[in-house]
Amino acid sequence: MFPENFIWGAATAAYQIEGAVAEDGRGPSVWDDLVRQPGRIWEGHTGETACDHYHRWREDVALMKEIGLRAYRFSIAWPRVLPEGAGAPNEKGLAFYDRLVDALLDAGIQPWVTLFHWDYPLALYRRGGWLSPDSPSWFADYTALVARRLGDRVAGWFTHNEPQCFIGVGLQEGRHAPGLKLGLSDVLVAAHHTLLAHGRAVQTLRAHVRKDAKIGWAPIGHVHVPATGSAADIAAAKRATFSIENDFMKNNTWWSDPVYLGRYPEDGLARFAPHLPKITDADLREIHQPLDLCGLNIYTAERLVRAGPDGRAVTVAEPPGFAMTHMRGTVHPEALYYGAKFFHERYRLPICITENGLSCADWVARDGGVHDPNRIDFLSRYLGEFARAGHEGVPLAGYFQWSLLDNFEWAQGYQHRFGLVHVDFATQKRTLKDSARWYRETIAANGANCA
Template sequence: MAFRDDFIWGAAAASYQIEGNTQGVDGCAESVWDMCSRRNGFVKGTNTGFMACDHYHRYEEDVKIMQSIALQAYRLSIMWPRVMPEGTGKVNTQGLDFYDRLVDELLAKGISPWVTLFHWDYPMALFHKGGWLNDDSSDWFAEYTKVIVDRLSDRVENWFTLNEQACFIGLGHQTGVHAPGLELPVKEVNRAWHNALLAHGKAVQVIRSHSKRPAKVGAAPCFRTAVPMTNSPEDVAAAKAHTFNVINKEMFNASWWMDPAFNGEYPEDGLALFGADAPVVKPGDMETICQPLDFVGFNVYQSEMVRATADGKPEVAYPNNYPKTHFDWPITPEALKWGTEFLYERYHKPIIVTENGLSTNDWVSLDGKVHDTTRIDFLHRYLLGLKEASANGVDIMGYFQWSILDNFEWAEGYKQRFGLVHVDYETMKRTPKESALWYKSVIESNGASLGEASALQGWMKPSDFNRNTC
């Protein structure tokens, strides 16, 4: 069985992680990630994204590689301070021209551009004005969005507003491990959270009002998901509850983003948990946030394994021998099956997997090839889970592998390699990995080469459930 005939097969990348040339090149201004890259110890190995993969100068080569592996779509992001150095006001024509050329190159090679408006490279000039804590920040983002839509929407039809708000607010403003590196009280974190949600809503309004072509619009959030240890009704119900309940004051609770964006309200359990620290909602805010969206975007790498306790409550437990990626993330192939099924049941919108992949310890072998067989196995297992969800009636629009290139992995520097294409960071030489060729075969068969969805096998046996868990 293959996927639906119009299924979208793509790969993704982010501007700051691959473009480089952020230090004044062609008028580009700094983002909060440039600032944090200069902070001693913030990024492993004292690495920066100042050069990254030099995609800014090598985009033609990169797009040619995309074409060679039959990629149908490429999810790119725009670097806000490259286009608007002050965040608002004057537009840097040289920066905007780069994305103009990139979109044209993609279209010339038969690849559809899917544009993410914000993937974490927040302008330093606006950070100095309070960033997401400033209640004007959503209007700043709407102004920037209009600049991009005015220039690109004669060719771009597919848009994402924000990428992983849980990371740039939760990790950036609460735990401080991502830019801008703040550790704020929960009340201020939720203020930034709410302003970012308003930015999402206003951006959707701008796209709907100003796009020159019919537009599909969504976002690319990430959040905690769960899969059941068994297919018993009790474990399935526990996994669903663990996915959508607001269980702590971190920003990775699924419903804390999804319910405002799709239902126009914060979940009651979250409001009760946060109490006086909950977002301050002004009249009209939720109407602005809850704009009509065309799909549910879903970035997923792992899920928590959950079983029901004797009283039916969710309990997280992994067997001790559970496999992990080079990033030390557990490998849970069922994540795409259960995650998409839960989301589709709750929000009734088509699903796009906007990111999925893994970091492995790759290198170029003596034969000049990169034999990343573990990546192939990982992607195969996860895609079988997606195929099973599709067979069960979930409307799956498409899948974007993360990432097309090895790149700057934020606070991890260049330690983690997620790419289908190996990048030598000294010479910038690109080497497509075996996984890239494998992915090409999957695309060309529209998933038929994966085999039957029923072939999906997790990592656990019933005997594992009785062992010590961690």
């Protein structure tokens, strides 16, 4: 069982579901630009239509109610409400989110807003994007616009989703928008500006949203799990989880230590020393704003480890035939147990799983249903491990399954299906999967069928 006030929800992102990229005054984003570049996206897919949620939101809210969701985490498309990223707002874009929030409340579903889920305004990117020292102010102004409009009704807020991806994969590896391969010095500047933007956004939210609203952010939780339950292996896994082992932005502490502890991690400062931007005490104070929960997107284990002779983590190979998802992610339910424990022990906040789910090879069967027993088994196992952390004293705030709908999976196009609801992208027909009905039962039982 989970706490009585546990938040049961599902999550989406604007560019992955909304479509209508050139309607009602929406400006282009870096993703609109990237998908038009040959060879960037699987099969040349785009988010131009996606799930057509911009037109079908009423149907989608009805599906959420049928599933029994208590909360829905969705993102605002920055260029939909500010076509140039700054300056004059787009009333039609704001009105869309007004209608969505009101419909959710009418359905008894709490709205939880993510301010940034990767669709950076193309106009601001051309002015420097996250490399610009003005980017934190741009983000704060955008936050103020949304907070003033929706802040009286929204239950919870997240600033950024997975900065490790939109900086590390978008600016360092070049696989995601805007598709750059910058040097480490530039990447660290962009990362620092991203963190400053988070801090300013939190301050802005506190000034404009209702006092009982919860505020956090949603980084990836890169969890190393121990190969055994021995104290030595657990200690090695925890140490690896909070270590910076290479120059890529795929880590926890460079992002979360400034946010939760008000300082950059020592191993990162030493490793990145030749490339660091100027970082002031005032910057760290601005980044380090009080938050109400620790959000984590966790799908798998970063790696399986054991303690070496010196206590450091040594990678353990997965056994032959190990379980993997359609996206080739390893299936490690204990990642939710160790992730919750490790992050709570370090940052001392209630844990909210802001994304968890898997891609399956789903299709509509001859009987008209979508049968996805692997998803049900996966979610049940992961939720059971999350509950185990709660039984051992970790405060659990909530869980947002990824995703409500099958959707545009970024550079992977439409080849992966994460949804509780199957979407026929040719007709836009929605079909509840077996997992959606299972999740309805799980919510009604407060997770007793998993724990």
